Amino acid sequence: IRRKRRSKASHSPLRMVWICIEAVLDQMRCKTMKAGFEFNIMVVGQSGLGKSTLVNTLFKSKVSRKSCAPDYEEKISKTVKLHSVSHLIEEKGVKMKLTVIDTPGFGDQINNDNCWEPIVKYVNEQYEKYLREELHINRKRRIPDTRVHCCIYFIPATGHRLRPIDVEFMKRLGKIVSIVPVIAKADTLTIEERQEFKERIRQDLAANGIHVYPQREYDEDPEERILNNRIRENIPFAVVGTDKEHQVNGNKVLGRKTKWGIIEVENVAHCEFANLRDLLIRSHLQDLKDVTHNIHYETYRVRRLNESNLNFSELGLSAVPLENGTADKCESDSHL
Amino acid sequence: KNELAMDKGARPLSLSGHVGFDSLPDQLVNKSICQGFCFNILCIGETGIGKSTLMDTLFNTNFENFESSHFEPQVKLRAQTYDLQESNVRLRLTVVNTVGFGDQMNKQESYQPVVDYIDRQFESYLQEELKIKRSLHNYHDSRVHACLYFISPSGHSLKSLDLVTMKKLDSKVNIIPVIAKADTISKSELHKFKIKIMSELVSNGVQIYQFPLDDETVAKVNTSMNGHLPFAVVGSTEEVSVGNKMVKARQYPWGIVQVENENHCDFMKLREMLICVNMEDLREQTHTRHYELYRRCKLEEMGFKDTDPECKPVSLQQTYEAKRQEFLEELQRREDEMRQMFVLRVKEKEAELKDAERELQSRFEQLKRLHADEKAALEEKKRLLEDDQSSFGKRRAAAQLLQAQSLTANGKKDKDRKKYVHVDTKAAVSSEQ
Numbered sequence: 001i002r003r004k005r006r007s008k009a010s011h012s013p014l015r016m017v018w019i020c021i022e023a024v025l026d027q028m029r030c031k032t033m034k035a036g037f038e039f040n041i042m043v044v045g046q047s048g049l050g051k052s053t054l055v056n057t058l059f060k061s062k063v064s065r066k067s068c069a070p071d072y073e074e075k076i077s078k079t080v081k082l083h084s085v086s087h088l089i090e091e092k093g094v095k096m097k098l099t100v101i102d103t104p105g106f107g108d109q110i111n112n113d114n115c116w117e118p119i120v121k122y123v124n125e126q127y128e129k130y131l132r133e134e135l136h137i138n139r140k141r142r143i144p145d146t147r148v149h150c151c152i153y154f155i156p157a158t159g160h161r162l163r164p165i166d167v168e169f170m171k172r173l174g175k176i177v178s179i180v181p182v183i184a185k186a187d188t189l190t191i192e193e194r195q196e197f198k199e200r201i202r203q204d205l206a207a208n209g210i211h212v213y214p215q216r217e218y219d220e221d222p223e224e225r226i227l228n229n230r231i232r233e234n235i236p237f238a239v240v241g242t243d244k245e246h247q248v249n250g251n252k253v254l255g256r257k258t259k260w261g262i263i264e265v266e267n268v269a270h271c272e273f274a275n276l277r278d279l280l281i282r283s284h285l286q287d288l289k290d291v292t293h294n295i296h297y298e299t300y301r302v303r304r305l306n307e308s309n310l311n312f313s314e315l316g317l318s319a320v321p322l323e324n325g326t327a328d329k330c331e332s333d334s335h336l
Numbered sequence: 337k338n339e340l341a342m343d344k345g346a347r348p349l350s351l352s353g354h355v356g357f358d359s360l361p362d363q364l365v366n367k368s369i370c371q372g373f374c375f376n377i378l379c380i381g382e383t384g385i386g387k388s389t390l391m392d393t394l395f396n397t398n399f400e401n402f403e404s405s406h407f408e409p410q411v412k413l414r415a416q417t418y419d420l421q422e423s424n425v426r427l428r429l430t431v432v433n434t435v436g437f438g439d440q441m442n443k444q445e446s447y448q449p450v451v452d453y454i455d456r457q458f459e460s461y462l463q464e465e466l467k468i469k470r471s472l473h474n475y476h477d478s479r480v481h482a483c484l485y486f487i488s489p490s491g492h493s494l495k496s497l498d499l500v501t502m503k504k505l506d507s508k509v510n511i512i513p514v515i516a517k518a519d520t521i522s523k524s525e526l527h528k529f530k531i532k533i534m535s536e537l538v539s540n541g542v543q544i545y546q547f548p549l550d551d552e553t554v555a556k557v558n559t560s561m562n563g564h565l566p567f568a569v570v571g572s573t574e575e576v577s578v579g580n581k582m583v584k585a586r587q588y589p590w591g592i593v594q595v596e597n598e599n600h601c602d603f604m605k606l607r608e609m610l611i612c613v614n615m616e617d618l619r620e621q622t623h624t625r626h627y628e629l630y631r632r633c634k635l636e637e638m639g640f641k642d643t644d645p646e647c648k649p650v651s652l653q654q655t656y657e658a659k660r661q662e663f664l665e666e667l668q669r670r671e672d673e674m675r676q677m678f679v680l681r682v683k684e685k686e687a688e689l690k691d692a693e694r695e696l697q698s699r700f701e702q703l704k705r706l707h708a709d710e711k712a713a714l715e716e717k718k719r720l721l722e723d724d725q726s727s728f729g730k731r732r733a734a735a736q737l738l739q740a741q742s743l744t745a746n747g748k749k750d751k752d753r754k755k756y757v758h759v760d761t762k763a764a765v766s767s768e769q
Contacts, residue, residue, distance in 0.1 A: 027616035
């Protein structure tokens, strides 16, 4: 007979003299740095919206497929194909395997009906791969994670509203993956036009029940809600991308040079690239992965297990007596 | 060894500027801080060996402790959970103590409750993991991360109970052996004792927890610590004044044993290894090695395989469907069996009842016959009696007639003859008989 008792400390934590529990944080840091991180990002949008450039700018290197495939042809493909390319990048000892998934052909056809289907299929295939690995008897120590952690959706800077293709895509994909919508090539909008456009987009999103990242319902505590509310008030981010550097006031900056001026990409007064970068990489990267793993993947798993009627508890899993001393009987016993 | 680089098709790429994902470990750590950590320690040792005191000393606090009796009929485990906090790190600590270990006359089954407890925690986690709707990231992990095995300071060698128990546990939990009450052993005896213990463990194939050497930052200190195992510890929550400080110590007439003095005992080494350096590794080993082993064995036991006899990959669904079919068939079979048994029993009962009925019937018949026989016999006797009566009546009538005739023939001699005839009649009757 065992007694499991929560001490009164459940309500008021015991404070104690320093014995170095904090050291566990460093231990954790060491282990994760040694193991490295994986991050998979998908870019979706019509040709010519600057997807490759943006991803290259985000990661300050030629990570997009366009830049590194030697046989890449600038041709509009007849169907939506998905291509992924992976790179190992490292910064201050932190190693990351970055995979960029490109979707050429999306939105480029005359008839774009169901153009999201190959994308939905791809996303679900990655969940399926992971699920199978997880269900193996002999599991890998570390299951390779190819699931899409973030999908950047490029909205052309029309200045009006969301188009039907935008709504349809985000509606469907928003349920299975974290979507971060951005306004592409935002240097064609003035600040006022940009604000109005963003407001209309937010209205359209709300009207169609589309939840983009960071999703309101996944906020874990009031602090997080406040932080995320601020982000939600500013999406979609209006971005400009480039890999060219120019001299501005004696400093080298990333920018697009035009006859009427230089658009500094990392200047928050010019565009919101820095906000996007901060969100995706510097503050919420781990959260994007967690939401994918704890919510989107779990949702997929529930659906799959229900579909195949895989209910392990039916088989009377436990043969060992449980905590309260009664053996977990086979369903058959109670049935009989 | 960079695990990521083993993936095919990922080329290294250099960055031309600061991207910012170097904050990833911090992002991860911050999430863990929000969620809090779990750490579960199991202490195995004889009653009174100092398990509770050592826990109090390790965590610098007073856990609620009970002195156990030496008369427990069986080994039990007592688990207590505490919420500790140090600056912004919250730790949910569960301390599990054995109660009555080593007290019984027959210690053959002493290890079983411990093994069962550890398995139960694995089972609990496995069940959660296999649920359809599960919440693993909120799950209170109760799996045992570290097992402190308390060795009695005999100075000679391990007891057979120690060897048997540790052997049963070494594939299920990270075992860290400690020598308890080390202040009863002299330095030279201690050194010999440690060597003896380690060699006994090795020769019996007991796999104790090795402090990990793969991380350069801690490899050096871990290597040195591995050489000091088992740690000789002394626990105390009482403070004694030494010099101008108050230190945790045990005061004897012949001196003061200071718990935190590395010359006196290995307590500080234990604290450093268990908490400061390797807590995360203990948790990781429990999850990736011990738990996976349990899971694999459990699923294989239930008949799940990754590949079928021809080594083609078997989908879990196929196996599951097959198992489920088997299970349903078994259910059906047992149902049919029960039904048949029921029918049989009914028949048997019916037969029994019929037999009983028949028996009653025959007995009834028998009684009836007996009764009839008796009646016939009685009738016969009655008839005989009646016959007797009638024949007697006839003879009396005949005798009277004779008497009357003789009376009329010899008139005078009447009086005399009456008597004589009367007597004679009787004689005549009796002679006729």
